[in-house]
Structure formats: C-alpha cells, structure tokens
Amino acid sequence: MKIIQTFFIITLLWLSQGVQAERVKDLAAIAGVRSNQLVGYGLVVGLSGTGDQVTQISYTRQSLRNMLREFGIIMPPGVNLQPKNVAAVSIHAQLPPFAKPGQSIDITVSSLGNAKSLRGGSLLLTPLKGADGRVYAMAQGNLIVGGFGAEGNDGSRVTVNIPSTGRIPNGATVERGVPNPFSNGGPIILNLHAADFTTANRVAAAINSAIGAGTARPLDGASIQVNAPAVPAQRVSFVSLLENLEVDPGEAPAKIVINSRTGTVVIGQHVRVQPAAVSHGRLTVTITANPAISQPPPLSGGQTAVVPRTDIDIQEEGSRMFLFAPGVSLGEIVRAVNQVGAAPGDLVAILEALKQVGALSAELVVL
Template sequence: MKTGLFRSTLVIALAAALAVTGTLPALAAPARIKDIVEIEGVRENQLIGYGLVVGLNGTGDSLNNSPFTRQSMIAMLERMGVNTRGETMRTANVAAVMVTANLPPFSTQGSRIDVSVAAMGDASSLQGGTLLVTPLLGADGEAYAIAQGPVLINGFSAQGEAATVVSGVPTTGMVSSGALIEREINFALGAQHSVRLSLRNPDLTTSRRIALAINDLIGLPVAIPTDPANVRLSLPNDFNGNIVDLLTDIEQLVIQTDQAARIVINENSGIIVIGRDVRVSSVAIAHANLTISIAENPNIVQPEPFTDGVTAVEPRTQIDVNEDGTQLAVVPESISLQQLVDGLNTLGISPRDLIAILQAIKASGALQAEIEVI
C-alpha cells in the first residue's frame, strides 16, 4: 500500500484572529546623522593581488593540474637567481592564491591592514602556509599595499587512508595586519567647501528632515536635499572652521528616519521581513487545508482449478478527501504590523504559507506595501 499526502493553501488567508480593534502608532526610528549617511569622498577602496603561499605540508597545488602555480614558481625563483626552466618540479607545498583587502579612507603610508587569502588551484588546505610578498593593486592598476605573512585559516582538514574530515573552509584564510600601505589616496576633506551626504537608505522624507535639522542648528540654509539619496552641505562664509568642523557639529543630530512600507521575502529559506509601516486594508479572507490520501489495495484474482487461466491483479484504489473547516472573516481597515504578526502566530501559519498569503493579499490590492523577493 502506498499513501500520497498533498497540502494545498488557498488563495487568500489570515483568519478571524486578525480581527482585533485599534492600531499602533507608526513611530519613526530615531538615529544620528552619522549613522544614516555617507560623506562624499570618505570611502574604502578595494585592492586585489595574486601571490604564492609556501610552507604547506603537502596540501598545496598539484603542478600538473595548476599550470599557473608552476609558472609563478619559475618566475619567482628566477627573480631570486635560481633557474628552473625545463626542470621537473614535484612539490605540493606551494599554492597560488588571490589576495584581497579594503584600503580604509585616509590611510597613511606605513600603516597596516588585514588581508584575505583564497586558494585558486586544487590545494586542499592553506594551514601552516606563509604568503610571500604580494603587491595589492587598485582599480587603476597601481600598487597601494604590499602583503606578506603567515596565513591563519578558518577551518581544518584531517585525512586518513579510509576517511577525511573537513571543518570550515581550510582553503581560505587571512593575514592579520599583513599588508603595509605604500601609497596614499590624496583627498583633502578639510579643503572642501561643500560635500554631499549620501543616505544609506534613500528616502525623500528622511532627506528633507536631515536638511531641516542642519539648517535649524546652523541658522542658515546650508543644507539642501537634492534627491532621496543626497543632501548637499555647503560651508557658510562666516563659519568659524572648515568642513570637518561643520560635519563634527551636525553628525550627532538625531533624525526621525522614515522608510517606504516594504515586505522582503526570501523564498529559498522562507525568511520574511515585514516593515513597520505595512498596512492591510479591509478585506474578506479565508484559509483552508486540503488533505488527499490515496491508498492502493490490489486484489489478487486466481483462475478456476483445471483451467487455462492465469493469475491476475485487480487494481483497487481508495481515495479519502479531508478538508479542514474554512472560516471566512473580515480584517478591519488599516490593521497594523503588530496585529498582523500576532494573528498569524495565533493561527500557526508557516513561513511558506505566509509567502503565498502576502502575495495573494497584494494581488487583491489590500496590502499597502511593496513586496521584494530576493
């Protein structure tokens, strides 16, 4: 006998548990200006380089499968005065790696930064290895830092004759303070007469509130919201200081941030994030579960004695349909996020069902929010 179980979620669902009165006030989240904006020109720069990790205990690249490692070894040894061209090289203690780092803003020559290391070839582990001198290049092709040092990996690998145990990712790691900055990025923030404040979460209301708060503090229209993502800040002519002093004065101002009503759904993991301002208009809703059970009980039919008949199988199928009680309810106007969550928790709605529910309510025009699927 075999049994099949099918679960069907109807188009729109919430339940009478959502039919509660009252709404919660939509309070904006206060935040400092320095926590919600980026300053034009104050940014990190990404660096990348190609290098070799040596000193591995037989866990490096196989030179036959990683020709770039072989070529890099030959070129490195030639720079050291050792000629190995045409020679047979059999070592598993070297691995070719990509080295990445972020150059912080206003970094000075001689300071150090952390670097990340990732194997390129078929190396099984970088444990115990040392990164050789590796120039780190910017987007313009210029070397801004030089990396070198012992590699600290994020996992381990243990192997025997019959089994292998791997924890984490032993083919990636980092060199703490492993890069020495050789070139600075020239940007004189203090010499600027105006800068742009870029919002991390663009919003028209928040942009305007930032400008109003700055102008109220300074007493002059020095801040102008140019779009949802930017506020232009200018240095007053009679200000006692430079643009850095002005930024220091305004970055502690607390702003009531605002945001569009949005629901973010990750269908792969079933994660749902519902924004504060999400509202549901008055709508009639229903939820039901349909369970179909199919059982096969074949009947064996034997021929009569002393006949030429053959044994036959007579199929016999039993189908049971069970539909849970469906309730039709009315959700009141402008139900709040707290009421929405409380009602769904009371019903025991799973995240998978909730995704279909929210999409169906949005399709009906009753959900006052944007749904973003990632």
C-alpha cells in the same frame, strides 16, 4: 503549524517602539570618503603536502619558476617542478579612507587551484593593486585558517569549515594613499544610506538649526550639501560637529518582504489592508501502496503473484474565513492570520492574493 513565533515577537517589539533620533553619522556618509578594493596574486608556501597538484594546475609551477628566476635560480628546461607544499592564491583587501603609507591592513587569502588546505602556510611578498593598476600595498605573513580537513587512503574525507581560505591580520603594509576630495575645500556632500526626502529635509533643518540658516540645503532625496570651512583642521572639527547631530529620520514606506525559500515574512509598520474577506483551507491527498498476495487454489497449476493495491485518502481541513475591516493595522493582520493557523507558505499566498485584488496598501517584495 503556527507562523514563526520569532516573526511576531519582532513585529510586536517594533510596534511598541517609536521612532528614535539617530546621529547623522549613522544616516549618511560624506561623498568621496570611502574605502577602495585591492587585489593581488601570490604564492603560499610551507604547506604540509596540501598544496596544488601542479600536474593539473600549470600556473602554480610557472609562478614558482618565475619567483626562483628573480633570485637567480634558473631551472633546466626539462625539469618539471612537483612541489606539494605550494599553492597559488588570490589576495584581496579593503584600503580604508585616509590610509597613510606605513599603516597596516588586514588581508584575505583564497586558493586559486586545487589545494586541499592552506593551514600552516605563509604568504610570500605580494603587491596589492587597485582598479587603476597601481600598487597600493605589499602583503606578506603567516595565514590563520579557521577550517581543517582530513582524508583517508580509502578516499573518505572530513572537512570542517573552509580550509582553502585564510586571513592575515595586519598582513599588508600601505605603500600609497588614495587622494579624496575632503581636503580640497568647498562644500561637503552628505549621501544618505537610504534615500528619503523626509530624512534629507530633516537633516538639512537640523544642521541649519545647530550651525546657522543657509548652512545646508537638500539637493535631492539622497544628498545634502553643507557649506564647510576651507582649512583642513577646521573642516575636521566641523564634520565632527555634523556627524553627532541627532535627527528623527523619516519613517519607512509600507512594505512587505517575503523570502519564498525560507518562508520568512517581514511586514512593515505602516502596512494597511482595505476591506477584504479571506478563506483559508488545505486539501491533503495521501496515497499508500498496500500490495496483496494472490495465492492460487491447490492443484490448480497457478502461480503465486503480487497484486498491486493502492489506498487513496483525501482530507480537507475545515475552511475558515476572516474579514478585514477598512484600514486594518499590522497587529490586527498578525492576529487574524495567526488565529486561522496559516503556515508561512500560506501567509505568502494570502498576502499575494490581497495584493492582486488591490486590498493591500503596501509594496510586496518577493526575494
């Protein structure tokens, strides 16, 4: 079997393209300007008999009692609620930076109990809290569920996608904003998405070239400190100028990433192989059961019996050996292994063996 052709296509396209300039906004983020996670607990009502089985999920019944009590409805102590159109759910959302009270955000609703489907349900008013326990948004609305399920009386069931999870676009209203250090004045810190000393140095050099010497200085391989105006309006204009500057990022280190479960192998551009000889071959053992019938002679008093018989066939493919010269490039590695006809699993073994003998000048990452 040939190595996955898509792998070669992606690799060759990568080799044919040079490193292109990227905007600073694609390489880094401003320290402190980030989203925050919100979470809440609530009830989804209006389900068509697909809600929680409250005989097994007691907290759904307790939550329903508490909600009714808030509206002045007190259930007698001996009455057990058995609603099939209610489900206990968790709600989570991302509160974006600079979100202001009154703005809307999307939310995701997931079943906590044994509800079969949330299709057709409506989320009741639910507070969403941050890690500090404070309420930052209020959620409510009709769910959009991408999956559905059907079940027969005989126990058969058909499920498409995941009907126990849904979304509500603009389903929460922001009640409180999260302060961030952007408006506090002082220097701005740019944090690179991927730490690289070369990229950090080039970003600082590009900022100093565009704005003025001494404006930016790299702190380490991941952060660049930039002197910025103190007035908020001027800071916004300044950051707009910064994030649109184009920089040639540093090239990634030599690395090979292997996913042993899927057989995916990605080889970086700067991978090199020292002098090495590789022999590749496979041994196939096939065991086939061919039972035979043993028939006794006439009037012998014997009984017909089944005699087990096993045929074993061993085949060894012709081994091929190829030689890597000093400093072999990625393209030559791909061609050599492809000519041998190595499958993805064989390629993984070859690369690991090259790493063990010290002939592979790259980091080998196995997922």
